[in-house]
Amino acid sequence: MTVAKLTAGTQDSFVSKVLSHHLFRPLAALGVLLLIDFLLIPGFFRLEIKDGHLYGALVDIVNRAAPLMLAAIGMTLVIATRGIDISVGAVVALSGTVASMLIGGTMVIQDGVPVYVAETPMLIAMAAALGAALLCGLWNGALVAGLGLQPIVATLILMVAGRGLAQLLTDGQIVTVYYQPFFFLGSGYLFGLPFALFVVAAVFGVTALLLRHTALGLFIQAVGINPVAARLAGIRTAALIVFVYVFAAACAGMAGLMISSNVKSADANNAGLMLELDAILAVTLGGTSLAGGKFSLAGSIIGALIIQTLTYTIYSLGVPPEINMVVKSVVVFLVCISQSDQFKNLWKRRAA
């Protein structure tokens, strides 16, 4: 290599650093989508303040992506240990159902004004819902770590039975909630921004702190890269695997609360249907490899935003919403193929 080439190399090292950053590709994809929106949808980036709340397409997208972002955060850790959790949707249905049933709401006349009162104190109801989600996670974790079942099969059991349990609780009916304060979680505003965003930010922040500032992140990576070596190195792999499934279920449970609070009801048949697939897609789009090991929490958040932006774009362009699924699937195919070593080799050979 000549000197001139070397100096040129240092000059554009910033560019190459940016290009090779693991968040570059997801961010670029999001950027392209936003650019398309900017060009095709008038007033896409317009934000306005009404009644002290921020309104606009961007806020809408981020707000609607909130449950998916939560589920994706949990899914990231599971996938990082080379697992998969396809029971997310069932857990969403279960936790939403438990919360809605416990809260319910009855009309009481107080000082001559009709007021809805919760049947169970809201915090207890939400704790019960999250508790149910935690139990689901514990079950998944026990099957994967304790019995050594393949993650997809272990979580398949809950995916099949979990929704059945939720339907059993509600007798297949949609449970409506009449208690006002519960709606704050899904559609309330804090400091002019949707409250759901603060929840996501809090969960993301706590998870990132846990992974960065404790050895947890390293352990999860170690288990993902080689579970046997990790165990031999003294990591308590079983406990760790149980933890990631419990964590994922807790995230899903919270997403379930958020969804049922947003639609003011719980539908055991349809709540969170296919959410697990979107969460897996978000994680994959964010650059986390399905083969385990390396993962990126921020990438998963961006992945969730990509999915929601794509949905928003498709809807607002007047394209039939049915195309959404076709587009999503083509995106998955392209992303997966571009991640594969075979494809990279093909590319390198072409470039050489």
Next chain:
Amino acid sequence: MIALVHHARRLSKAPSFTSMVTVVLLAAMLLIGGALYEGFLSLQVMLNLLIDNAFLLVIAIGMGFVILSGGIDLSVGAVLALSTMIAAWLLQVAHWPPLAVIAVVLLMGAAFGGGMGAIIHYFRLQPFIVTLAGMFLARGLCYLISIESITIEDPLFVAMSQTQIPFFGGFLSPGALIALGMLAFAVWLAHYSGFGRAVYAVGGNEQSAAMMGLSVGRTKVAVYALSGFCASLAGLLFAFYMLSGYGLHAQGTELDAIAAVVIGGTLLTGGYGYIAGALSGVLVLGTIQTLIAFDGTLSSWWTRIVIGGLLFVFCVVQRVMSFKSK
């Protein structure tokens, strides 16, 4: 007596143990049903099990091959729906002759599966994620054709749905006979053909299979093509049964098929099992549904809970078995 205990112990260690458990379970469920409900054990109720679950049996056969090869195919339910949709559209809107429609649908299914198999093999991707994307794609394509359900009025399809073939005093539908024929062919394919041996070898250990000189790539692509073919054949049977094409048909069928294969005694890690197990697995699932229907007070979601529970029990049994054999 000691010989008997010894025999029983050896039996419980045999790899075919879970398959036998399934058959015993099936017999027990049928006997319980017969004891509890009048008319449960009548021939026609048994034959209805086959008629109602013919499509599931065909899908489970394809899934059986995929799981034997160490993979998984999540797209089968969606490919089934897509097949009913394409068949209905070609018949009702494009006015194609029914036989041409059947041929096109079957080819489409095989090509769809084969395509996924090729991506799985050549790009070394996980079958799980590729077939998941295939599931999205197939369901999406359904809605591209039509959001509404399309009713099929073609005489051949109507005849297939209404014909009753006499069978020992009861009757079977042509769909059920096609499913049984497919099962016989699949059993031959799995246990008496070179392809079947290659599938078992690839599922047992892909590297050793490659070193033995088996064409791993061709086998894997063929397995997914076969699964796609089975899914589209199941789609046709479903279209015979429902006389309509609809994008929401058979949601969650992939899970029922996986459950049937596992309950039928095939190891989820691949390499071990019987294709015929698909029949006992499907019959167990069908019997659960029939029991719940006969009871009348139990709601349909009990089906999902019981299937989940059975899946759990069988996975645990498989796991314990594999601990023992090591």
